Amino acid sequence: MSRSPEPRRRVVDVPDLVARARAGQVRAVARLLSLVETDSPHLREAMTLLAPHTGRAQVVGMTGAPGVGKSTSTSALVSALRAAGRTVGVLAVDPSSPFSGGALLGDRIRMESHTGDAGVLVRSMASRGHLGGLSAATPQAVRVLDAAGFDVVLVETVGVGQSEVEVAGLADTTVVLLAPGMGDGIQAAKAGILEVGDLYVVNKADADGAGRLRRELRGALSMAEREPGVWEPPVLSTVASRGEGVAEVLAALEEHRAWAEASGALARRRLARARAEIEAVAVAELRRRWTGLGGAGHLDDLAAAVAAGEQPVHAAVDVLLEAVDGAGPPAGSD
């Protein structure tokens, strides 16, 4: 798991790049996002220069199982936001291909209706180059778009797994998309989405089973444990392909944002996001350190001993962390 090379090796003038991104140059923004995606050695400098300019954008997470119409819904929401005069950066976080591939054509082309609109930037982002994974790459990419001045940053996560739900859940407002025919309420609950949504949107609301899904969802949400007096997530309906119901989603986003700001929930959410980001970047840094280790701390040698049953995993971790620490204490011996 060696560090991924950048697509093109060249001297990067990071302060210039940051200045151009802040001036609204799309190519500079895209280049900064590439630094994030590949976990570039220049990332530290870029993030340091960007940090003071962040915190202004509204960060909206959008998640849901494959097939619910996330791409169409994102596109419809972008249109509505643009009509309201707001600029939008879209991050389509693609957890696929930790193994080989890359972002698929579908994501790259689907937003073409917004091509040529300088108020919209769409970026498919994979995390394969980033040792900290989605949890490190996504908040850093959000930071880039935030500092570049986009009013809204829309983080669309493909997939319904733990890491995607967590990533979406760290937004200021999280929209969970569902559609009829994609599995029943229990299946939806399995993906942990009942705790994470601030808004629930039943897309394809004109299809068979939409009414039943809404009822099941409302029933399940009413049973979910929530602190008293907090935000009650509404269940909305859309037919995103025709733009129906999108204005209501926009209104609910505004309403949630206002509530979150007034209640202190926004500050708490952003604190949690920063904590998760620090942890993820720290993990990436440690992975980098131990990947470079030789001798007794070499990860492959340790893995061979663990795989053979010759060394318990915790003992291997002791060796690894001691080698990383230098003269640090052994790991959690009890």
Add this chain to the structure above:
Amino acid sequence: MSRSPEPRRRVVDVPDLVARARAGQVRAVARLLSLVETDSPHLREAMTLLAPHTGRAQVVGMTGAPGVGKSTSTSALVSALRAAGRTVGVLAVDPSSPFSGGALLGDRIRMESHTGDAGVLVRSMASRGHLGGLSAATPQAVRVLDAAGFDVVLVETVGVGQSEVEVAGLADTTVVLLAPGMGDGIQAAKAGILEVGDLYVVNKADADGAGRLRRELRGALSMAEREPGVWEPPVLSTVASRGEGVAEVLAALEEHRAWAEASGALARRRLARARAEIEAVAVAELRRRWTGLGGAGHLDDLAAAVAAGEQPVHAAVDVLLEAVDGAGPPAGSD
């Protein structure tokens, strides 16, 4: 994010527990799995005692989107394995509810047809207590079932996100389940499943669109980048609810296992699994260390500074890792 307490605090005689689990006592196995799930302080001792007895079980991963019939397929496969005289431990890894819930009723009851069969143990496992997440908890739980003598350990992951695909992909053999009507080929590819499967099973093969799904899948697989001369993943068909096609899945599992053993792929896969496990346990240990930190390295203070844009994330990581290390070097300053 403090360490989760065990369900019941009591003195645990770990060597006795391990001895009883190895003698086939289901309750002892279940107790060991609870130690894993809650990341118990006794886990280190348990894993150390279990390590020498591992490596015998065939580890089969099963993954697929919600609604494809994973539960039914797992149950049918368990029946077929039992008929072939093999004992089976099933881990239903449930990534839901990092936020509150727990494993849902569905998982707990769905395998009731195997109740009373001592050759089958089914366990729904959430990772919410484990600081290393699924990546640390799952291999440790596999180790428990392996050492307890189950011939086959079936790891069923709910969800199609990155972490679940990775967990399933670390099995000796990975089965990817699909079903017609759950989204097209591109959607399937998005979840990264085209690189991870050793067998592809189209379930609900009697439903509309099954033929088309098989064709799309075969087409997509033929385009996937694979090293020449390696295993060509077959695309099989089942109607798991009626047990149709399950014998063929079993045969393909055996075939893949034989190929993997002869080709060295099995050893490589197990090495990768051990490496991932070491990394995940190391991350858990570091999380534990920095969660306990006070002073300048306190994670919440650092997060507040990062959230406010007052401190760049990399600088916060430096502070955190220096505090964890004691006198260690600053993190990756460049």
